[in-house]
Amino acid sequence: MMQLELSKEIEKKHLKYFQEKVLTNFDIKPKFLNITNENIHIQFMNYCKTKFRVLAIGKPEDLRKFRSELPEEILSLIDENPMCSYRGKKLKYNKLLLNIFGYEKFCNLNQYVSKELLTQENYKQINSELKHYWTPYNFVTMSNVRACPYCNRQYITPIYIHSNEKNDKHKLRADLDHFYPKSKYPYFSMSIYNLVPCCKFCNSSLKHVKEFDITDVNPYEENFDDYFKFRTDILNDGDVYIEKTHLDHRIDRYLDYFQIESLYSYHKNQAEEMIQKRIIYPESYIDELYKNNELYFASKEEIKQLVIGYISDRGCLNDEAFLKFRRDIAEQLHFIDCITDDEQLEKLKELIGK
Ligand SMILES: [Zn+2]
Numbered sequence: 203m204m205q206l207e208l209s210k211e212i213e214k215k216h217l218k219y220f221q222e223k224v225l226t227n228f229d230i231k232p233k234f235l236n237i238t239n240e241n242i243h244i245q246f247m248n249y250c251k252t253k254f255r256v257l258a259i260g261k262p263e264d265l266r267k268f269r270s271e272l273p274e275e276i277l278s279l280i281d282e283n284p285m286c287s288y289r290g291k292k293l294k295y296n297k298l299l300l301n302i303f304g305y306e307k308f309c310n311l312n313q314y315v316s317k318e319l320l321t322q323e324n325y326k327q328i329n330s331e332l333k334h335y336w337t338p339y340n341f342v343t344m345s346n347v348r349a350c351p352y353c354n355r356q357y358i359t360p361i362y363i364h365s366n367e368k369n370d371k372h373k374l375r376a377d378l379d380h381f382y383p384k385s386k387y388p389y390f391s392m393s394i395y396n397l398v399p400c401c402k403f404c405n406s407s408l409k410h411v412k413e414f415d416i417t418d419v420n421p422y423e424e425n426f427d428d429y430f431k432f433r434t435d436i437l438n439d440g441d442v443y444i445e446k447t448h449l450d451h452r453i454d455r456y457l458d459y460f461q462i463e464s465l466y467s468y469h470k471n472q473a474e475e476m477i478q479k480r481i482i483y484p485e486s487y488i489d490e491l492y493k494n495n496e497l498y499f500a501s502k503e504e505i506k507q508l509v510i511g512y513i514s515d516r517g518c519l520n521d522e523a524f525l526k527f528r529r530d531i532a533e534q535l536h537f538i539d540c541i542t543d544d545e546q547l548e549k550l551k552e553l554i555g556k
Contacts (some may be wrong), residue, residue, distance in 0.1 A: 204351045204520045205425035208394065212344050213259045216394040219308070219336040220258035224392055225251065227302045232288040239284055243295075246276045247302075250389065261395050262420040265382070269416060280388070299388035308392065309338055309378075325361070338378055342399045349523045351421045352379075352460050355469075356401035357523055377405035381420055383413040395422050404460055414459070419452045427516060429453045432466060432530040434473035437549055442466045442473060442527075466527060473531050477550055479510050480535045484547075506537060514538055 228247045234240045249272075250257060256264045283296050293301075300306070314335050315328055332339055342360040350356045379398040384391040398421055419426070429448045435441045444463045446453060457463060483506075491509070492502040499505050507513055512525070512532040519525045532538055536546075 204349075204354060204421065204427060204526070205423070206345070206347060206351055206398070206421050206520070208345060208422070212341065213394065215336045215340070215344075217255065217258045220254065220392060223307070224258070224302075224304055225254050227304060228254075230288065230298075230302055232286040232298055234284060234286045236284065239279055239286070239295075242275050242279045243286075245273075246279070249273075249276070257389065257393055259394050262381075262423050265390055265393055265396065266416055269387070296385065296388050300384060300391055303388060303392045305384065305391040311337060311339070338397075341394070341397070342378070345399055347399045347520050349520050349525070350401035350404055351398060351520055352400050352404040353462065353465060354519065354526045355465060355523055356403060358399050358401060360399075377402050379405045381414055381418075382416060386413070387416075395420075398422075417452075418455060425516070426453065426456060427519060427526055430457070431533070432527045433534055434470070434477075434531055436473075436477060436534070436546075440470055440474055440477075442470050469524070469527065472524065472528065476510065476512075476528065476531050476535060476537075480537065481547070481550055483509060510537055512537065 228251050230247075232240075232243065234243070253268060256268050260268065279295065280299070283294050285292055286295055286298055287293070288298060288301075311332075314337065315331060339360050342358060347358055350358055377400055379400045380387075380391060381396050381398050382390050387396075390396045414420075429446065429450060430453060431445045431447060433443055433445045435443065442463070444457065444466075488502060488506050488509075492499060492505050495505065499508075503514065510532060512528040513519075513521070514529065514532075516529075519529070529538075
């Protein structure tokens, strides 16, 4: 899990959307069978009005504070999830809150792009039309998150498609994960710091069976890169495994949620390729390459990163897929610290020679 940062511009655009399209729904008056519920709902919505900035652009810690300060009766109402009716339609309270916060509406592009326009050939025109609005597409594009922050294995490609004839909605292919699940926290369903751009595999295949909770660490707050390293059992079977550098049960939960170790065990070939590179690119050869190309490269490190295929800057780990994995293995193989471990190198040569 790589830490994400959102720009002030994203916050500004989301806040404006929230004020114009969400806040106005807080006056919706549903009918409940029980009059007490009705009063608590009104009380809740009034509270949400006073805290709309937090609900729109509050950081994870603000969201947790919002939740911890919610009066007991409001929490009970959400928990109880009673039936209510609005405009003649019967629905559960949770569903009503989701409608009020309007995440589905936020995702529906039909209002901005016509079905006819939505073809691959028109993607440039679609982009330029969407620029005038605030949609999940704009959010993912502006977030500059290129690789999934949960697994770092897949790219996030924001593209709108017309799903199928039955479902007449234009959908975003890149997923937005509700870190705090909308089933449990419907009032955070439009909170920008609760929306994590991620890959389909992490969002749909893995996360739908397990849910993060309010106490779990959030990718907008921490970088799990600090807590574990990918390693390969170089001198034996070359298997990929995880070495935890800090003891924290939240790391175990994260590794378990996303099946990180078993997913990366399929990429053992990348570790093997780097081992081969360790042999054919000794430090002396990198020195020579740099000397011959000094005009084009700022440093020896730059050459090394290019030919071996890793990046040492931890701040860039979301730029491409596999960057954490390759960085960790490069570190294990002493590409980064340039320590020549002769013994290890000899053993590697023996291994490759077999
Ligand atoms: Zn992923």
